Amino acid sequence: MSLMPVAEALERLLAGISPLETEHVPLERANGRMLAEPLASTRTQPPFAASAMDGYAIRSTDLGEGRATLQVIGDAPAGHGYSGTVEQGQAVRIFTGAPIPDGTDTILIQENAERSGDQVTVLEAPVKGAHVRPAGLDFAKGDVLLAPPLKLAYRHLALAAAMNHADLPVIRRPKVAILATGDELVRPGTEPGPDQIIASNHAGIAALVEDCGGEPLDLGISPDDSVELASHVRRAISEHADILVTLGGASVGDHDLVQEVLGQEGMDLSFWRIAMRPGKPLMAGRLGNTKVLGLPGNPVSSLVCGLLFLKPLLQAMLGLEPQQSAPAQAVLAADLPANDRRQDYVRATLEEDADGKLIVTPFAKQDSSMLGLLARSGALIVRPPHAPAQQAGTAVPVLVL
């Protein structure tokens, strides 16, 4: 049986995938979304020269030798500029954010002033232009300040607001229908029958989809029955899912019906069976406009395949350069035997030694049903096909989880 190399499978999966269409969402719902278009400012900020301090707006030419005393002719709080012109020997009481009155060019902070009635005496002369924010200090109208690829975060949203964009163009979140299969499965929180277990893969894959910027759609659990399975698959299509993820039923057993049913529904198979461990029975195809990714049922296989294949697929649909997380280098703390023909993703703990070096310790057991070990893992050691035996102390590539 020939198995496809991981890199080739990934390349096939991502071929021809382009970013989804643009939609507009209100600023308050744009956190974490991918910006779809360059965003130019609709205004200049600050729109006027503004005071950066509370104090007095003065004319620097009034500051000569010795202490100047000026006449305070008005007030300029933020939002209410002083409308007149300040002449020689005059000053305006001003507050942070207020426009600099005509005729003035400098702010005397109130700590360096002594006020007496409508007179103010300069105790410590400021330099010309002190504490004045010129118009456009932050940005000017027309400046393109945010551009794709960009995942919008709090800093970008504050800037978009300052640019006066109430709605933002973002890439539509890929809708990912997730369908678990298997007579043995029941939902978390329910009581399994004597031969049943709790379906766990769904929860993990849905969270991964959310982390990657997608929108999970729960299609529930289909029993191992062709008719039921087909009706669940049709629901994914009628919901216009961008991706249908099936969980389990991908292998060769008599009850592994997923590929057969998808075929009957018209799926164009791209590949099945990968030279990797865990995750050998991974399958991919296309059903109309919906990409299909068949993840193996074993929980660790499901999640590792999700990380290695579903994540880059979502990234590509969101306009990000799809890249598998770049491996880091870590030092093995235990010997590893020679690898066979499947690329291995070995569950391992990860620590830093006193010198800041990463130390990776593989778990002795690597069964792909053991979610407890995956949850305690800090990394996956990546072992290429036919990697020779490696001894403790050797540097190996790891995917940090």
Ligand SMILES: Nc1nc2c(c(=O)[nH]1)N[C@H]1C(S)=C(S)[C@@H](COP(=O)(O)OP(=O)(O)OC[C@H]3O[C@@H](n4cnc5c(N)ncnc54)[C@H](O)[C@@H]3O)O[C@H]1N2
């Ligand atoms: N004769 C062979 N048997 C198997 C092969 C093979 O090549 N020849 N491959 C093995 C490998 S590798 C894997 S991985 C599994 C995957 O098989 P399926 O994708 O068909 O998965 P199932 O048989 O449906 O389930 C496997 C295992 O995982 C449990 N499971 C399934 N779905 C869930 C879920 N949503 N949450 C939690 N656990 C789930 C299921 O109960 C089974 O224990 O096949 C091997 N067999």
Ligand code: MOO
């Ligand atoms: O590949 Mo299976 O995923 O080894 O358990």
